Amino acid sequence: xxxxxxxxxxRSKRAMDARSPKEVEDARTAIFVKGTHTxxxxxxxxxxxxxxxxxxxxxxxxxxxxxxxxxxxSSISSLEFWAGKNDASxxxxxxxxxxxxxxxxxxxxxxxxxLDMMEVGVDSWTGMxxxxxxxxxxxxxxxxxxxxxxxxxxxxxxxxxxxxxDFFNGEVVDSICLPGLEHVISVSCAPTPASLNNxxxxxxxxxxxxxxxxxxxxxxxxxxxxxxxxxxSGTRIPRVELTLxxxxxxxxxxxxxxxxxxxxxxxxxxxxxxxxxxxxxxxxKRKNLEVDEMGDLRGRVHVGxxxxxxxxxxxxxxxxxxxxxxxxxxxxxxxxxxxxxRKKKRKQA
Amino acid sequence: MQRNSxxxxxxxxxxxxxxxxxxxxxxxxxxxxxxxxxxxLEAHLQSLARDGVQALYASLFTLPxxxxxxxxxxxxxxPKTQLPRAKPLPKxxxxxxxxxxxxxxGIQHKVRDRREWDEEKQDWVxxxxxxxxxxxxxxxxxxxxxLNADADYDPRKVARDARKERVAKNEKKHAQNVTRAAAAxxxxxxxxxxxxxxxxxTRxxxxxxxxFDKKLDGEKKIRGVKRKFDPTEKSVSDEAKxxxxxxxxxxxxxxxxxxxxxxxxxxxxxxxxxxxxSKGRGGLALGREAAGGRSSRGGRGRGGKR
Numbered sequence: 001x002x003x004x005x006x007x008x009x010x011r012s013k014r015a016m017d018a019r020s021p022k023e024v025e026d027a028r029t030a031i032f033v034k035g036t037h038t039x040x041x042x043x044x045x046x047x048x049x050x051x052x053x054x055x056x057x058x059x060x061x062x063x064x065x066x067x068x069x070x071x072x073x074s075s076i077s078s079l080e081f082w083a084g085k086n087d088a089s090x091x092x093x094x095x096x097x098x099x100x101x102x103x104x105x106x107x108x109x110x111x112x113x114x115l116d117m118m119e120v121g122v123d124s125w126t127g128m129x130x131x132x133x134x135x136x137x138x139x140x141x142x143x144x145x146x147x148x149x150x151x152x153x154x155x156x157x158x159x160x161x162x163x164x165x166d167f168f169n170g171e172v173v174d175s176i177c178l179p180g181l182e183h184v185i186s187v188s189c190a191p192t193p194a195s196l197n198n199x200x201x202x203x204x205x206x207x208x209x210x211x212x213x214x215x216x217x218x219x220x221x222x223x224x225x226x227x228x229x230x231x232x233s234g235t236r237i238p239r240v241e242l243t244l245x246x247x248x249x250x251x252x253x254x255x256x257x258x259x260x261x262x263x264x265x266x267x268x269x270x271x272x273x274x275x276x277x278x279x280x281x282x283x284x285k286r287k288n289l290e291v292d293e294m295g296d297l298r299g300r301v302h303v304g305x306x307x308x309x310x311x312x313x314x315x316x317x318x319x320x321x322x323x324x325x326x327x328x329x330x331x332x333x334x335x336x337x338x339x340x341x342r343k344k345k346r347k348q349a
Numbered sequence: 350m351q352r353n354s355x356x357x358x359x360x361x362x363x364x365x366x367x368x369x370x371x372x373x374x375x376x377x378x379x380x381x382x383x384x385x386x387x388x389x390l391e392a393h394l395q396s397l398a399r400d401g402v403q404a405l406y407a408s409l410f411t412l413p414x415x416x417x418x419x420x421x422x423x424x425x426x427x428p429k430t431q432l433p434r435a436k437p438l439p440k441x442x443x444x445x446x447x448x449x450x451x452x453x454x455g456i457q458h459k460v461r462d463r464r465e466w467d468e469e470k471q472d473w474v475x476x477x478x479x480x481x482x483x484x485x486x487x488x489x490x491x492x493x494x495x496l497n498a499d500a501d502y503d504p505r506k507v508a509r510d511a512r513k514e515r516v517a518k519n520e521k522k523h524a525q526n527v528t529r530a531a532a533a534x535x536x537x538x539x540x541x542x543x544x545x546x547x548x549x550x551t552r553x554x555x556x557x558x559x560x561f562d563k564k565l566d567g568e569k570k571i572r573g574v575k576r577k578f579d580p581t582e583k584s585v586s587d588e589a590k591x592x593x594x595x596x597x598x599x600x601x602x603x604x605x606x607x608x609x610x611x612x613x614x615x616x617x618x619x620x621x622x623x624x625x626x627s628k629g630r631g632g633l634a635l636g637r638e639a640a641g642g643r644s645s646r647g648g649r650g651r652g653g654k655r
Binding site: 020021025108162178190228230233237271 | 357358364371372373374375376377378379380381382383386390391394395397398399401402403405406407409410411415417419420421422423424425427428430431432433434435436437438439
């Protein structure tokens with residue numbers, strides 16, 4: 001149980017307010033943690049990923065004996081402690097062992113607790129420095145691109161997509177400067193094997209968390225980072241060309257821990273829509289209603305199309321004796337049966 | 350073929366790309382082409398990414414923009430993808446007593462300007478604080494004194510005391526609001542009152558309204574609401590104030606005083622009656638006719654037709 005802290009001066013009050021929950025959240029801060037042993041590859045990978053994540057990134061310099069998937073250790077409580085201390089809600093833990101070489105673990109937090117975890121292995125890697133190409137400005141928002149049907153069907157890949165989106169692009173912004181978009185992070189998969197296409201989808205991944213999963217059948221993930229170049233195309237939409245920027249990662253999925261349903265439900269809660277937003281047309285659709293400049297709600301009612309043939313105009317003697325005209329009209333038109341009711345009446349008479 | 354796809358501005362795929370401009374994200378749900386994947390991995394990935402990014406840019410460049418000093422800003426729609434929050438939703442702040450009252454009465458919040466116009470100085474001055482307008486009487490060098498004032502009457506002290514009193518009152522109200530919010534936030538107390546209410550209801554829910562029920566040890570008598578009466582004798586000023594308040598309430602707030610429903614309305618449909626009497630020509634025509642009929646006795650109008 002956390003004690004409630006009362007700020008003693010204005011500065012600490014401001015700091016506490018900055019950390020308090022907000023309706024529209026800031027970008028998630030990520031902490032980059034080294035495990036007991038990280039090789040040269042992992043160090044470089046984490047440095048490059050940190051360069052992409054900056055300025056919302058904190059790096060821990062020292063090694064930490066941390067094993068997020070080992071529930072016997074106090075790793076989870078350390079993660080939670082660090083998250084609270086640094087006001088961070090994402091972790092990237094690097095750890096290389098003989099059994100699982102070059103492992104990266106993404107950990108996502110909600111309300112100071114671990115929400116879900118995902119481990120990937122780095123199979124091959126090209127750094128940002130080894131490619132002599134233009135780089136993006138640090139702190140600019142990346143575009144994200146995901147390519148594979150698995151990102152919509154397979155729970156592991158859905159989690160991966162959600163995690164990577166949260167990692168690089170989770171902040172909600174209402175407007176953006178289009179020339180400021182400089183780079184794209186592209187995540188794609190190897191072709192889906194037939195076994196994965198036909199296998200029944202496990203609808204309740206939380207039911208058997210201990211059941212060992214055949215990870216080797218899951219297709220590899222390729223993360224590429226490109227800078228974009230906009231060329232004029234003659235239309236309003238420019239033509240895009242990509243240049244490899246780096247880092248380039250080839251990853252394979254390893255262990256994971258799905259989010260607890262109850263915790264996830266809480267984390268997915270959205271704020272209630274404000275009245276002005278609903279009037280603007282968000283949320284439930286409101287048709288034919290608008291607020292005018294006086295602030296009054298005005299509605300539009302559809303009354304159907306008026307049949308002008310049935311319109312009763314002023315009766316005048318001059319117009320009445322139209323027997324001849326009517327006959328002429330009938331004569332001109334062929335007998336395709338598009339007589340108006342008025343004409344019919346006249347014929348009967 | 351590669352060149353062709355690189356040249357195009359529009360992207361056409363079997364499954365249309367899912368674009369989420371709110372998160373600047375595009376998802377290509379088409380199955381990965383195994384042939385081109387095996388042939389040249391980097392080229393395959395780059396062409397996939399280019400197609401996706403082209404589609405994303407197409408949707409971004411059609412968004413409405415707003416000018417800004419750093420160039421046009423594209424207005425992003427709210428994101429479609431739902432990502433989990435990092436922290437729970439902020440709890441709504443408890444209402445102060447005034448806020449609750451204002452909400453019930455429909456009083457709009459008005460932001461009061463920090464500065465106020467001073468007619469004498471012909472300048473804007475602070476409403477409060479350093480050289481504040483609320484300290485004007487205390488700080489001006491000469492002040493009018495009422496004729497019947499005591500010999501030791503100090504207008505500065507009176508003004509200062511009044512100001513200090515207002516501040517103290519505000520602080521007291523603030524403290525009350527804080528304690529009220531704390532009490533409301535305590536779930537234990539809320540539950541306790543809830544249980545007490547339920548118990549009180551069940552105790553009078555028997556046929557005898559609880560009169561012949563078995564009493565338990567230590568069971569307390571139900572306490573109802575104590576009625577309060579005004580004293581029979583009141584000072585004249587209080588009485589006058591009360592009646593004036595009542596009168597103003599009757600006059601001012603139309604919503605509060607209940608209107609008498611028109612008894613006639615239920616029996617007679619006036620509109621229908623007028624329509625019937627005027628033979629569908631409306632009340633005006635009927636009135637004209639009636640006037641004409643009356644005047645026909647004087648020998649004028651068309652009333653004589655009848």
